[in-house]
Amino acid sequence: MSNVVNLNGNLEMRDEAGRTVHYAVLSADQLQALQAECERLRERVAVQERRIEELGRDNERLKEETRTLAAERDGFYRWYTEQLREEFRKYPEAVAAEWEALIAGIQQNGADLAETLKELEADFGGVSPGKKDVL
Amino acid sequence: MSSDPSPPFRLSYPGPVHQQLRRWAERAASLGLGEEFLETLRVHVRNLQSDPEAWGDPISHLPFRGSPVFHRGHAMLFVTYAVDLENRVVFIRGFRLMPNSPLEEPAS
DSSP: OOOEEEEEEEEEEEESSSEEEEEOOHHHHHHHHHHHHHHHHHHHHHHHHHHHHHHHHHHHHHHHHHHHHHHHHHHHHHHHHHHHHHHHOOOOOHHHHHHHHHHHHHHHHOEEHHHHHHHHHHOOEEEEEEEEOOO | OOOOOOOOOOOOOOHHHHHHHHHHHHHHHHTOOOHHHHHHHHHHHHHHHHHHHHEEEEEEEEETTTOOOEEEEEEEEEEEEETTTTTTEEEEEEEETTTTOTOOOOOH
16 A cells, blocks of 8 residues: 555555555544444344344234134034034023024014114214125 | 026014124124125125025924925025015024124123
């Protein structure tokens, strides 16, 4: 490295291959301030990295909770389905009579669920039902 | 847009269920879950109206009518119902909340 090319706040030197190399010329105070700023940025990065790790752990925990909840619901659903089938198997006449009475009651004093939905939307909803795809 | 010319099934249910649905809707609204509850009901209604046999899991048949009985859980609610295919009526026995539902009424 040789040949000082420019020395006006910055130092530029030209190496043997003819490339210009730039050096910043800093006072001791400026260097200290720069080091302090670097340290501050390093700390910020470390804080962000810890936060990212925490969020990653939270994400995993929530996924696990969701899986557990879904498994519980599936388990309950299977159990409940089996209970309903069991009612029909064990007490066919009683269950059939219960259904017939229920249907007779509905035919006399039943309500229409689609109308009820409209009523509930008017009273409790703020959103139009729209047309969504079947799940 | 569906090109199915069949009219929707009529969804009939016993009167007391009406009050229960209202109580749940009120409670859901008070908990900030009103829209979630209504959407649950909308999905049940849409599917029961259009194709109740496909929507539910088969349970059995009613011996006198031959009507199939189904139940189905979706989001916040289970529903149990029988289908009168000839007259295109769904007879809903009732709804039930999912376990640990926030809509469960507090024990008094």
